[in-house]
Amino acid sequence: MSMSLHTVSPRVAALSFVGACTLMVGGCYTVEFDPTVGGAFRCNLEDEEIDSSCPSGMSCVNDHCEDEEALPSLAVLSPEDQLVLETSATVQGGADPFALSIRVQGSLTLVSATSGAEHVFGEGHVAVFIDNEEQAIIDEGGISSSTPVEIEITNNVPGPHRIALQARRNDGVDYDNEGAFATRLFWLENELEVGLRPFVAIKSPWPHTAFSTDDEDIEVELITRNFTLVPPNTMQADSTGHSHIYYDTPWPDCVLQPDGCDKDYLGVVGADGNRTQFTAPASGDETATITAVLRHVDHFPYGFPFECDPATEVNLCQPIFDEVTINRTSR
């Protein structure tokens, strides 16, 4: 092997020295800009003049761009949608709690909710809600495969009930991407009234969905149990009718007020399937209610038992309705 010595002319060496000194004193640009760095870039700014969109392959989660392939996701595998379970409770209540088995699956690295760990994207725990009340936390093991969770149902009155799963960060902040929230609606029926008492449930919007404070078009989707939605008509029929949609009306108290509730409904469901759209008026940052009330085909209030009048036979006849609370927010 032979080696050769390199020689550098003094002039080149001097220039190199000057260049090196310049770079040392002035510095240079050594950054490798990486658009795929998760959690770095701010998004979802209120200032519309600033482009706050995320780069391709990233989604905005909690106001920061995150890798779409690493987003937390949740699903309720059971109970299946609109499953009917029997309860001994009546609409007035009065039954012992019972255990409901839920199976959960998702993509989230579980970390103890009490560990005080700092936020790491993709880590956290799962909060389980029944009828908007937090009932359990899943923060051990894994949920990449079907994971059973036993929940004690205390509010076991007949009617629609809602299960919700929320992926939550280590620091207690909810992940706000769409897949980090999963829902499931099921029915409870009194074992003595199965197939008799009609029910209505607002499937969409889900409770605490956020809407702007401007005039807002809200689409409402209903599901019913023991009741068929039909277009308005003149002949009353058992288990048949439509639903009126009310916005921020105090059901059922308004039934007993002199003017009743009838003048305030903003939409009808039944004329065209199980959906309708109404325009909610502008409001401040506050909560509001959407109420779906079953009506006979001729618009009279529908009660149970059939042909009773909820407006006059208060103790005998119950109006059939469902109500969800939504959030109006300027953000």
Add this chain to the structure above:
Amino acid sequence: MTLAPLGAAAGPADDPLPAVTDDPPVADPPKGNPGVDQAMAAYQRGRQNYNLAQYEAALSDFQEAASLYASPDFQYNIGLCYEQLGKYDDAIRAFVTYLKTKPDAEDRPNVENRIRELQRDLERQERNGTGGTVVTPPPPLEDSPPPEDEEAPTSPGRGLIIAGAALAGVGGVVALGGGIAFGVLARNRGDAVNGVQFGGNPDDLTFSQAEALDAEGRRFEAIQIGMVAAGAAVAVTGAVLLAVGLRKRNSAKNPAPSAWIAPGMAGLALTGRF
């Protein structure tokens, strides 16, 4: 020591007289003018007399030539004659006249050196009380190089030195100043982008804002490199010009000894001068 040439009338390259400068430029005299012709004839006689060491006669001939045609070179030859006659005062005056009337004389440094030598000889002569008739051989030029601080403003290479120094300075300022300034800007942008990517994004910058910062940083870096390169190129050019100018000045200040040593001192030919 050699007589100065007179354009087309200059002597052959193998003229036996020693040369004072390598190649002094001489203007061509107008042809066909009776006064010029007479001046040329007087000049030729002066050359012959000078070569025969008839310095009085040569002086007279050159003075006659100078009265017929105003050439600075005649003053130079007159100076030589006075020097050979030991009339250093007159020789100095003639050489000074030569330099005044020929500002761009390429042999200026040598003539100035000769003047200083003559001034020393004159002082020595006055101290010794000797008369003006002592003939002394021309002193060797290499023994008395002129001091640098007495450099004439029109010294050779001066323009190159000034231009070179200016270019080197400008180039250095551009390279260092521009490089450092834009380097600092580029580094600031880099720090900001790093802060977004790995420092928790303290300023809550969006992707588009970070992307703009990145582009800005790269642009500053390109400008930095461009300014360093351009400045360095200008500085190198200036340095080269400076070096050439300095070399030219030094060579003019210190003529090559080979041209002046030994037989030249005896007034014999060293190089072709005419």
